[in-house]
Amino acid sequence: MTEKSSPATALTHLDAQGQAHMVDVAAKPQTVREAVAVATVVMQAQTLATIEAGDAPKGDVLGTARIAGIMAAKQTAHLIPLCHPLPIQKVEVQITPDAALPGYTIQATVKIKAETGVEMEALTAASVAALTLYDMAKGLEKSIEIRGIRLLKKTGGKSGDYRADL
Template sequence: MGLSHVNRQGEANMVDVSDKAVTAREAIAQGTLLLSQEAFAEVSENRAAKGDVLAAARIAGIQGAKQCANLIPLCHPLALSKVDITFEFDAVTPSIVVQCRCKLKGQTGVEMEALTGVNVALLTLFDMCKAVDPNMTMTGIHVLEKRGGKTGDWQHGNR
């Protein structure tokens, strides 16, 4: 199949989607922040010195998804109809799993927007918690699933 963002001369170019059908499209991306018990407790109990960490990360993730085309050079600017950021806590690890779901009706997928949303939310969590735990690790960032478009539905792990 080849790389879609490289033309026959090997030059980077924006894919022409003008002939593609407008369809409902959705993507969910996920990533995990591994952090200390102390930082985990501050976030999960909403007692961080900087304020509501989850609210800030949620808004940042939504904004990140909306700004994807300004950050990734060959992405199309998309009119997202929904961006949803969710958090799942695992006290055993301790970790916070962040998911970003993006939806629209359009001519191209929203995987990059979902990945950007997850990354910006994770970066915001890191920024707001780094005074307590500078050793945090962001890991496992991937597209979990996508729906719609020419290639249809897909889930991580199905190759």
């Protein structure tokens, strides 16, 4: 048995016939919005040491991953159905080594002034940076793991601010 949605819980990405559609945000005001997402890449200590020394066979692992994350944020609407193409003003991808993992923490920040948020762009940037790091280092180690892709925080918009419990 299917329950009917009330207006407060109506699904926003389905039309009256139940077909998926892109939400119309034209009437919404433009506000400054920012989202921060994170991913963790875990590897053997020797793999981390090799990347940190700049000795990976494929070259600049971290620089390539950083650029891939930036490019991915800008391409999110092409990858995720129903996402709006957005005029992104800022994408920053930080990749920080962590010997305790061992591995890297990737943090992607995306900022915009628009009618809709940039959570998906930040999550896409962190994810693609992590995938690229794996690709660049897989010759050193096949057992690298990508973990914990999630939204850390978002600001702006009708739904207000969000901060993940750390």
